[in-house]
Amino acid sequence: MSRTLTDARGWMQQGTKLLLASVDGLAPASYDAPSGLPGWSRRHLVAHVAANADALCNLVHWAATGEKTPMYASLEERAAGIARGARLPAEELAAWTHESSERLETAMAALPFERWQAEVVTAQGRTVPASEIPWMRSRETCVHAVDLATGVGFADLPKEFLAALVVDIKAQRGLDTVPDGRLPDLAAYLAGRPYTLAEAPELGPWL
Template identity: 65%
Template sequence: MTDGTRTFADAREWARSGTELVLGAVAGLDEAGFSADSVLPGWTRKHLAAHVAANADALCNLVHWAATGEQTPMYASADERAAGIAKGPALSADELRSWLTASARKLAEGLDGLTDEQWQNKVVTAQGRTVPATELPWMRSREACVHAVDLGTGVSFADLPTGFLTALADEISTKRGLTELPDGPLPEVAAWLAGRPHTLADAPELGPWL
């Protein structure tokens, strides 16, 4: 199964490696480290860690939908999504690490349990897109890989898999309607496209993405 520059197998591997990067990024953080600002304006690392953990929980809802046919939205409402993020600062470093680890494990086990037929079942994303369950690993890989960088603990776009960066750049440039990209290393171009800090000279500023 392929979609442009990525395959289903690629996305599953990137989801795993991205999750490992996130867990590694927070492994040594104490309370002060977790409470420090992330790369995302207005978000501490606690906010961001809670968002990544809540995203795994939400994707588990779509796994349940694909496995059973029972319509289970990612989030019951926009307020539920916001509440998951806001929950972060109220949790301790250990509680956040446990939530990140447990939610990631539950999602991985759920994905591993889908049959070939269930992977083709349609689900609806939080943005209202109807997609086959085969899109779930790609959705998770974007969240995990990009936010591993956003945590600001030393992971950079250069640490992300080259294939992931190529697929990410292809998707974002298409969604942004960009036909020409600035010259520069792929990690920096991907960071620019995603609205993250980059080193490209004279590249126009883009709004945030993801």
């Protein structure tokens, strides 16, 4: 399916609401519990999502001004930022998540229409138009809202988002065919998350 900038902006906003509601529902002690991502606590996951919003703000600034501002100075700096964030008290970590999400939303709302076609470079080295930034953030917020393991599942995500996610991951993984199944299960399977599809070959984690 084709997706538009308006679609991605809407999914990003819906995903942000789900994510922030999940974060706000965490008791301080539960931040230390495992997330749905192997080896990461909820602390690490929340820090990653907060840092991602700040990093995407850099790309919006790049698009707006033409000034080259990469998402992260380096992969090492990215990892160090997540580690620092994971050591914050729960209240500060939650506040950072809210504030970085708000900064990103404000920056996107102020970006002139013509600047959405400006080219920026992702952390993976891909050159993309700035219109990809909301899609990148919608994936982070929606999928990681599930990974927080607070009761949100793929079935709670927007159907149109799931359909676009399936197309995106199939392309990234180089898959021509996928198993039959309900859309939420198919999206979970392709993302390397728990699924209930029968006789589906295992895939590694994605995102």
